[in-house]
Amino acid sequence: MVILQFLIGILIASLAGMGVGGGGLLVIWLVFIANMSAPTAQGINLVFFIVSALCALPLHIKKRRLPWSRILFYTATALPGAWIGCRLASVLPEMTARRCFGYFLLLSGTFQLYRQLKRNFSLDERFKS
Secondary structure, eight states: OHHHHHHHHHHHHHHHHTTSOHHHHHHHIIIIISOOOHHHHHHHHHHHHHHHHHHHHHHHHHHSOOOHHHHHHHHHHHHHHHHHHHHHHHHSOHHHHHHHHHHHHHHHHHHHHHHHHHHHHHHHHHHHO
16 A cells, blocks of 8 residues: 555656646545545645645746746735635634535536537537638
């Protein structure tokens, strides 16, 4: 089981390095598969994300033009958002936090599916003419 967890960690870190959102995948793995408590999984995810981001950032800076004005804007919004999230996490029951996370994943997946279907159908329409 340790080898499997090691391989999953490498896979998720690789996805995070590509900007896919590996942190969310790690929380899903830890909570639903490894049966870890949500607060512990979130703490591990924070450390995991920081390490993954610091490793990936130099390459992203070198290979891409990053929109620094947007980066600064979202970084500024992250500060109060993280503070609010910490406060909520300290008062919400774990099951409520799990449900909120599940609803967020469901909503996010539904939105991505809708966008992809819309994109596929609009491509089909362009090729009919």
